[in-house]
Amino acid sequence: MSIKIYGDPGSGSRRRVVSAAAIMGVEIELVTVDLFKGESHTPEFLKLNPHGLTPVMVDGDVVLYEASAINIYLAEKAGSDLLGSSPAERYQILQWMFWSGEQWRTFATLTFDERITKRFMGQPEDRSIVQLAADKIRAAAAVLDAHLAEHRFIVGDHLTLADIDIAAPFSQNARTKVPFSEFPNLVAWQQRLLETVPVWAETKREVDDRIDTALAGAGIEL
Numbered sequence: 425m426s427i428k429i430y431g432d433p434g435s436g437s438r439r440r441v442v443s444a445a446a447i448m449g450v451e452i453e454l455v456t457v458d459l460f461k462g463e464s465h466t467p468e469f470l471k472l473n474p475h476g477l478t479p480v481m482v483d484g485d486v487v488l489y490e491a492s493a494i495n496i497y498l499a500e501k502a503g504s505d506l507l508g509s510s511p512a513e514r515y516q517i518l519q520w521m522f523w524s525g526e527q528w529r530t531f532a533t534l535t536f537d538e539r540i541t542k543r544f545m546g547q548p549e550d551r552s553i554v555q556l557a558a559d560k561i562r563a564a565a566a567v568l569d570a571h572l573a574e575h576r577f578i579v580g581d582h583l584t585l586a587d588i589d590i591a592a593p594f595s596q597n598a599r600t601k602v603p604f605s606e607f608p609n610l611v612a613w614q615q616r617l618l619e620t621v622p623v624w625a626e627t628k629r630e631v632d633d634r635i636d637t638a639l640a641g642a643g644i645e646l
């Protein structure tokens with residue numbers, strides 16, 4: 425039975441799973457949940473994730489939400505070094521993945537919701553929220569930028585799930601304009617991922633096409 429991944433091609437979180445699965449050689453079946461039509465809030469979908477969020481993985485009896493948990497599940501199943509090649513590396517990877525969830529992606533998502541989602545709903549952004557998120561992102565980015573001055577990847581000398589989790593907010597950066605460009609090592613690392621990990625570039629194009637088409641369809645100019 426195939427592993428199903430439910431999600432929308434415009435989602436940076438689905439991008440994390442699709443990219444990791446491709447790199448690990450894990451076969452997945454993509455099931456589109458159209459977020460612009462609210463399909464993650466149907467009674468049927470809420471049985472998979474009561475938060476109404478994607479991606480969700482269904483592998484037989486195993487149902488998982490949270491892209492990081494899905495990627496850890498897939499990496500363990502595949503015995504992939506995306507989850508580290510030693511216990512010490514694995515804990516570093518987990519540290520940065522948790523860091524990303526707590527200090528990083530959450531503020532990029534908040535910015536997306538204010539700047540993009542609200543535009544689709546015909547509402548203005550709340551500037552104080554955008555400012556708070558930018559301040560939080562700058563504080564975390566300063567630490568990350570110093571780390572990346574000394575490292576080609578987040579952990580060790582190869583791509584891991586930590587890179588994928590932390591790079592994900594770049595998926596929407598052309599639209600959200602969170603202040604990553606102030607941090608040169610961060611920009612160089614993201615560019616390196618796009619140039620050396622083909623699926624990371626492919627999934628970026630997929631996200632861009634999906635969101636830019638939706639924005640154009642709704643007549644929204646950013």
Ligand SMILES: N[C@@H](CCC(=O)N[C@@H](CS)C(=O)NCC(=O)O)C(=O)O
Nearest residue numbers: 435436437464477478479490491492
């Ligand atoms: N922490 C979750 C975040 C999931 C999330 O925010 N998903 C967005 C797409 S990127 C979503 O499904 N939004 C639908 C909605 O808010 O209705 C993860 O990492 O998987």
